[in-house]
Amino acid sequence: MSIDAVVFDLGQVLVRWDPFGPFVGRMDREAVEAFFADVDFPSFNHRQDAGRPWAQARAEVRARFPQHSRALDVYVDHFADALPGPVPGSERLVRDLVAAGVRTLGLTNWSAETFHLAEPAAPAIGLLEDVLVSGAVGMAKPDERIFRLLIERFGLTPQTTVFVDDAPKNVDAAARLGLQAVLFTSAEELRHELVARGVPLPRT
Numbered sequence: 001m002s003i004d005a006v007v008f009d010l011g012q013v014l015v016r017w018d019p020f021g022p023f024v025g026r027m028d029r030e031a032v033e034a035f036f037a038d039v040d041f042p043s044f045n046h047r048q049d050a051g052r053p054w055a056q057a058r059a060e061v062r063a064r065f066p067q068h069s070r071a072l073d074v075y076v077d078h079f080a081d082a083l084p085g086p087v088p089g090s091e092r093l094v095r096d097l098v099a100a101g102v103r104t105l106g107l108t109n110w111s112a113e114t115f116h117l118a119e120p121a122a123p124a125i126g127l128l129e130d131v132l133v134s135g136a137v138g139m140a141k142p143d144e145r146i147f148r149l150l151i152e153r154f155g156l157t158p159q160t161t162v163f164v165d166d167a168p169k170n171v172d173a174a175a176r177l178g179l180q181a182v183l184f185t186s187a188e189e190l191r192h193e194l195v196a197r198g199v200p201l202p203r204t
Contacts, residue, residue: 001160003180003199005103007150008128009141009165010110013184014090015083015122019045022078027071035071049109051138079114083121089187089204091124096201097194098127106131107150107163109140130154141165142173151177162197164190 011017019041023032035041039061048057054076061072075082097104106128110118112135119125132150134140141147151158158178165171166184175181182193188204195201 001157003102003160003162003194003197005105005154005156005161006097006194006199007105007107007156007161007163007179008090008094009167009170009184010106010108010118010122010125010131012087012166013164014087014094014106014124015118016085016087017082018084019075019082021081021084022075023071024081026074026078032071035065035068038065038068039072046109046140048111049134050140050143051112051135054111054113076114080117080121083117086122086124087187089191091122091127092204093187093191093201094124094127096191097199100200102199103154104128105150105154105156107141107146108132109134112136141167141170144173144177147174147177147179151179162194162199 008014020032048054058072062069094104104127106125108131110133112133115133115135125131132153134146137146137149139146150156161179162182163174163179164182164184168183171181171183180197182190184190191201191204195203
């Protein structure tokens with residue numbers, strides 16, 4: 001069956017993300033690393049992706065880790081600096097998919113309160129037909145419910161939809177629901193993978 005849709009993760013697929021970016025020139029690296037370690041930043045960030053408001057996160061940090069209140073404020077207030085630009089080659093790939101008549105969509109783990117900063121950092125996001133934002137729906141990858149919502153909301157046929165993500169656990173979750181799941185390593189490798197699956201794309 002021919003591919004009729006490609007669903008992109010955003011962070012590290014279309015747009016680069018560097019959580020240390022907001023702190024450059026504002027806080028010492030050692031203090032930032034202590035903040036990330038104490039709050040268990042991967043888990044902390046996942047709760048934001050799943051819909052926790054930043055006001056609630058700030059209140060929790062003030063209560064449990066008051067020494068890190070400033071660090072969290074810097075991160076949120078300067079979040080645009082966590083997005084240093086597009087992933088090389090990804091915008092060209094999105095444009096080529098659109099030109100080929102393939103639907104392009106996004107499924108991202110992202111706070112609804114900072115998502116507006118994504119497209120200015122990576123204009124390819126604005127070329128997508130639509131994006132399902134985890135923070136807006138209160139669930140995040142690899143929760144299989146968000147993949148079911150993706151399929152239902154956009155009327156996708158899993159067998160003819162390619163899902164692309166840089167996190168193996170998210171790729172595995174998509175594959176369990178029948179999507180053609182691809183682990184992202186680079187835009188060029190993804191282009192080769194899509195061509196191998198029959199998508200009519202020009203080779204670069």
